[in-house]
Amino acid sequence: GQNIDQPTEMTATEGAIVQINCTYQTSGFNGLFWYQQHAGEAPTFLSYNVLDGLEEKGRFSSFLSRSKGYSYLLLKELQMKDSASYLCAGINSNYQLIWGAGTKLIIKP
Amino acid sequence: NAGVTQTPKFRVLKTGQSMTLLCAQDMNHEYMYWYRQDPGMGLRLIHYSVGEGTTAKGEVPDGYNVSRLKKQNFLLGLESAAPSQTSVYFCASRAGQEYQPQHFGDGTRLSIL
Numbered sequence: 001g002q003n004i005d006q007p008t009e010m011t012a013t014e015g016a017i018v019q020i021n022c023t024y025q026t027s028g029f030n031g032l033f034w035y036q037q038h039a040g041e042a043p044t045f046l047s048y049n050v051l052d053g054l055e056e057k058g059r060f061s062s063f064l065s066r067s068k069g070y071s072y073l074l075l076k077e078l079q080m081k082d083s084a085s086y087l088c089a090g091i092n093s094n095y096q097l098i099w100g101a102g103t104k105l106i107i108k109p
Numbered sequence: 110n111a112g113v114t115q116t117p118k119f120r121v122l123k124t125g126q127s128m129t130l131l132c133a134q135d136m137n138h139e140y141m142y143w144y145r146q147d148p149g150m151g152l153r154l155i156h157y158s159v160g161e162g163t164t165a166k167g168e169v170p171d172g173y174n175v176s177r178l179k180k181q182n183f184l185l186g187l188e189s190a191a192p193s194q195t196s197v198y199f200c201a202s203r204a205g206q207e208y209q210p211q212h213f214g215d216g217t218r219l220s221i222l
Binding site: 004008031033041042043044045048050087089091095096097098099100101102 | 152154167199208210211213216
């Protein structure tokens, strides 16, 4: 199968750092995308990883280990507006996305 | 720049009624997708299209039909709506190159009574 697993919910404090993990079965995926989705809105693209390692984009970074079937999204200097769901999606051999259920991130003052 | 536009935004149907959800993109994207999003589940692919005049089934195609007569439009039809089709429907598009991100519309919230 092509399951994508991520925690259902996480809580963090404004100004802190949080890491959202995503695991998947290693066979069949060519890379991994991260999207952000605010409640009642559309998913918006954050980052993608095709090769192993860390990709940094401002306050957000994403890491991939293809051999371990593991990725994480790192959010630094958390702001209240970062409260959202974060969706992890693997790219299959047809370049379609297989989506995790999302991690709801709650930011507290 | 409109990006991906979905109409309608909300709709309530009775069981057995039919309707068409419209998706339009102005980015000249080759690929277009229809997803449904249900609580506690990831986005699930209903149908997709790799270019004008082509369509293919995704993970959950039953009860839905699609058409892509023009490159910029992708239509999703429900022939006989069922309560199990109550969901939020998202359309997305992407450029043809590998690893291009999908761009999403704002969604259609559909309730079937």
